[in-house]
Amino acid sequence: SQKIEQNSEALNIQEGKTATLTCNYTNYSPAYLQWYRQDPGRGPVFLLLIRENEKEKRKERLKVTFDTTLKQSLFHITASQPADSATYLCALGDHKLVFGAGTILRVKS
Amino acid sequence: DAGVIQSPRHEVTEMGQEVTLRCKPISGHDYLFWYRQTMMRGLELLIYFNNNVPIDDSGMPEDRFSAKMPNASFSTLKIQPSEPRDSAVYFCASSLAISGNTIYFGEGSWLTVV
Numbered sequence: 165s166q167k168i169e170q171n172s173e174a175l176n177i178q179e180g181k182t183a184t185l186t187c188n189y190t191n192y193s194p195a196y197l198q199w200y201r202q203d204p205g206r207g208p209v210f211l212l213l214i215r216e217n218e219k220e221k222r223k224e225r226l227k228v229t230f231d232t233t234l235k236q237s238l239f240h241i242t243a244s245q246p247a248d249s250a251t252y253l254c255a256l257g258d259h260k261l262v263f264g265a266g267t268i269l270r271v272k273s
Numbered sequence: 274d275a276g277v278i279q280s281p282r283h284e285v286t287e288m289g290q291e292v293t294l295r296c297k298p299i300s301g302h303d304y305l306f307w308y309r310q311t312m313m314r315g316l317e318l319l320i321y322f323n324n325n326v327p328i329d330d331s332g333m334p335e336d337r338f339s340a341k342m343p344n345a346s347f348s349t350l351k352i353q354p355s356e357p358r359d360s361a362v363y364f365c366a367s368s369l370a371i372s373g374n375t376i377y378f379g380e381g382s383w384l385t386v387v
Binding site for chain 1: 277306308315318321375377380
């Protein structure tokens with residue numbers, strides 16, 4: 165069956181460092197992969213979308229990679245700030261968007 | 274635009290009661306989604322509509338759940354009768370196109386069934 169896996173343990177990093185979050189999937193051949201941010205008590209908010217023919221996508225301090233051979237996406241936040249603390253969700257699907265469980269990121273000052 | 278608007282934001286109800294959650298999607302969006310989020314199961318897609326027509330309801334947990342979209346600006350998710358295991362955050366979301374497009378979420382309806 166289709167499965168999306170994200171690190172279940174929270175990622176704790178120091179301000180200014182680069183945070184790297186992982187999304188692995190099985191039994192999918194997605195044309196797109198998306199990353200969302202969710203703050204406590206709020207709905208998820210779209211961050212980045214990467215297509216299967218794109219290896220890397222950047223937006224300000226964010227970078228996403230997409231390896232369809234490894235079936236993996238990496239999400240990087242450079243020069244992290246305490247305001248980046250949130251849960252980050254990856255999502256796959258063409259006509260139905262399916263979400264991973266999310267990884268909690270905590271950036272300490 | 275005001276974004277996706279959901280009501281109520283919080284609801285506490287007794288087991289066996291009917292619950293109706295409401296959603297107003299972003300104007301002009303063709304697709305509307307209902308998701309449920311719990312600690313155990315994460316964010317699950319329950320049902321989605323295209324141009325007011327239900328396309329896939331395979332995520333609806335059982336017959337106690339029903340969803341309607343009578344027009345382009347309004348949708349409801351109904352649970353009757355409600356059970357404690359239905360306690361969750363229910364999100365409505367909308368998008369312009371289904372494939373590879375951004376989904377915009379509402380702030381969610383926090384449901385507690387006691």
